[in-house]
Amino acid sequence: MDAEIFYVLVGAVVVAAIARWRGWxxxxxxxxVxxxxxxLPFVPxxxxxxxxxxxLVLPPLLYSAALDxxxxxxxxxxxxxxxLGIWLVLITAIAVGLIAWWIFPDLGLPGALLLGAIVSPPDAVSAAAIGRKLGLPRRIMTVLSGESLINDATSLTLYRVFAAILAGATVSVWGGIWQFVVAVAVGVGIGLVFGVALHQLRMRISDPVVIGTFGLLAPFGAYAIAEHLNGSGVLAVVAMGLYVGFxxxxxxxxxRQQEKPIWLSxxxxxxxxxxxxxxxxxxxxVSDLGAESIGEILLLSGAVLVVVLIVRPLFIFPANAWANFQDRRRLARWDRGVESGEFQKRQKQSRRWGQYTPDELRTQIVRERMAGLQLTWKDNAVISWAGMRGVVTLATALAAADLATLDERASHAIVVVAFIVTVGTLLLQGLTLPMLIRRLGIASDVDHAEDEKALAAVKERSRTAGKAFLAEKRVEWERKYGEVDLSIFDAFAKRMTRVEKDTDEAQEVEDSVAKPSYDDLVAxxxxxxxxxxxILLEERDKGNLDEEVMRELIAAMxxxxxxMDTRGATRPGERA
Known part of the structure; x- marks a missing residue:
């Protein structure tokens, strides 16, 4: 068995590598494949x-996604x-369950709802890959990525409830809601505990190998402990990943440089x-189902596939319209002066808000509170069609097949339906989503314009902070080395943003009679x-700089x- 799993791993990686190379x-x-x-007859x-x-699969995949x-x-x-992550999953599970129960009564209503819970959560991996390649705006990418983190928790909680009903437990509606609340509270709490602990280790230990090892183990620990305490292991891993990533x-x-390739691999x-x-x-x-059941299972699979394709847009457009209606009502109340005191309160409490006029401040509050709601019909069309199912659906279906309370025919039916729905959505939605994005003309041009404006403000703040930093260091050098070395400091400071010149400058300093060393200049x-x-972190925390842009800039730093460290390690006399 060990050799067989190894062969499957190698073969899967080779095929996936070819697909990535060809853009498939x-x-x-x-x-x-x-x-x-x-x-093939010789394949065991x-x-x-x-x-x-x-x-084994879910914790690392969720943690890696949450980090980004x-x-x-x-x-x-x-x-x-x-x-999307809670209500759409619930509605999809119920719709699929009712249709499945009608077409395939042998599942029973709990088993049909169990199937609905399995096929309800989309996987954003494929959609995110397509979106990045075609330049989808970040507002859409954030919604898709965030949905994929939350919907797995909802789906698995529903799965657990329906599995308990199949086992003979009595679960009321309020009991199910309470179980969900407990799962959320315990899961998020355990995740934050693990996140804080892991972050403190990352701050105090400088060995990236040790930290990387702890990072690989932590998702499994958070998931297992949360599940043992009747919490959501999914939310525990997501909460930990969001905290550590932030x-x-x-x-x-x-x-940072070591963990990125580890998680990608x-x-x-x-x-x-x-x-x-x-x-x-x-x-x-399929062979275990028997010839007499194949037609019925194919009919069930096709019906479930149609339901998951239709329910998503039927939910997204009305829900978004209702949310926008509620926001317009809220703005109308503000305009009538119901909440007019909030402007003055903001101006008194925050220097950032104090620089705005009341009209400008109103615009800022609207942008802050409603930024996540400003989606056009084109954005919603893309989100509606980005419902490809993936790893979670397949892995959960395999787990359901092992339930002792399901008869063999029902368990096989669940696996087949999950497989056809996953492959069907990957084919129908995955292959046509790029065409839809191009046809709608959705691109991240707005993101680029906002980024340029934000970066200009950040650069100005960096200049001011940099001058203050250099002035402080100049005083320290004057006390430490004397007036004679300040010209060296000034010359080096002018080249501060051109790191490739540091080595030559440092060598000149080291060869002269001056006291400053190479380490001083590197410091x-x-x-x-x-x-x-x-500066970047402050601007990110204030909401003035997008986190993705901040991460790109920090990666460059x-x-x-x-x-600098590589040059220092290879300087003469400093080699090991």
């Missing part, structure tokens, strides 16, 4: 425990994320394996970088610092 949807190609390979049957697979999500954007877009710029740059490996495993399993599951450069990082 990797999950779809891996599944199709695995399905074709499964018909591969079995794995569904719950074990779910527990902008917490500021997530908070601003929370109204849509909450609607505070990542405050840690050592070596930690882990995601690539796990997703490739799950899709390959499902492709290898499908022929056995000056690193201090300059730290000042710039702090990390590269500068790595270059």
């Amino acid at each position: 949807p990797a999950p779809l190609l891996v599944t199709v 695995a399905l074709a390979v499964s018909f 049957e591969l079995r794995a425990d569904g719950h074990l697979l779910l527990n 999500v902008s917490f500021v954007g997530f908070r601003r877009s929370l109204p849509q994320i909450r609607r 505070n990542a710029p405050r840690t050592d740059y070596t930690t 882990a995601d690539f490996l796990l997703e490739s394996f799950v899709f390959a495993y499902i492709g290898l399993q499908l022929p056995r599951v 000056l450069s690193k201090g300059w970088l730290q000042v710039r990082r702090e 990390d590269a500068e610092e790595l270059a």
Whole structure:
């Protein structure tokens, strides 16, 4: 079995690598190739425990996704994320469950609702990859990414409720709601505890290997403990990932540079394996159904696929229209003076708000409170069609197949339906989404314009803070080395933003009779970088700079610092 799993891993990675190279949807190609390979006579049957697979795959994938999500954007877009991640999943599960129960009565209503919970959560991995490639605006990317983090928790909570009903437990509507509330509270609490602990380790330990190892283990620990305490393991991992990702710029740059490729490789490996495993399993599951059931299962699969495709836009457009209506009513109340005192309150409490006139302040409040609601019909059309199912649906279906309370025919039906819905959405939506995006003409031009404006303000603040930093350091050098070395300081300070000149300047200093050393000059450069990082963090926290832009700028600064450390390690007399 160990050799067989290794062969599956290697084969899946090779096929996925070819797909990435050619620009094809990797999950779809891996599944199709695995399905074709499964018909070869010499390919052995591969079995794995569904719950074990779910527990091994879900925590790292969710944690990796949460690390990359902008917490500021997530908070601003929370109204849509909450609607899509909770209410849409619930409505989809109920709609699918009722249709499945009508077409395939052998499932029973709890089993049909269990199937609905399994196929209800979309996976944003494919949609996000397409969106990044075609330049979707960040407002859409944030909603899709945030939805994929929340909807898994809702889906798995519903899965747990319906599985308990299948096992004979009595669960009322209020009991289900209470179970969801407990799952959210316990899951988020455990996740924040793990997030704070991991962040403190990252701040205090400079060894990126040790920190990377803890980072790999932490998602599994948070998930397992939260589930053991009847909480949501998904929300525990998501909360931890959001906290660690938000505070990542405050840690050592070596930690950031090492963890990124680690998680990209882990995601690539796990997703490739799950899709390959499902492709290898499908022929056995279909054969176990028997010829008499194949037609009924195909009808059920087609109906469920149609339902998940239709329910999403039917929910998104009315829900967005209702939210915008409520916001217009709220603005009307503000205009009538119901909340007019908030302007003065803001101006008194915040220097940032004090610089605006009442009309300007009203615009800022509207932008702050409603930023997540400003989606056009084109944005909603893209979000409506970005409902591809993925790893979570497949892994949960495999876990459901192992439930002792489901008969063999029902469990096989669930796996087949989950497989067809996943592949169907990847084919229908995944292959046509790029065409839809191009046809609607949605691009991130607005993001670029806003970024340029924000960056101009950040650069101005950086100049001011940099001058203050250099003035302070100049006084320190004057006390430490005397007037004779200030010309060296001034010459080096002019080149502060041109790191490639540091080595030559430092060598001149070291060869002269002056006291400042190469380490002094490197420390000056690193201090300059730290000042710039702090400015970026402040602007991010105030909401003036998008987090994605901030991360790109900090990544460039990390590269500068790595270059300085690399040159220092290779200088004569400093080699190991």
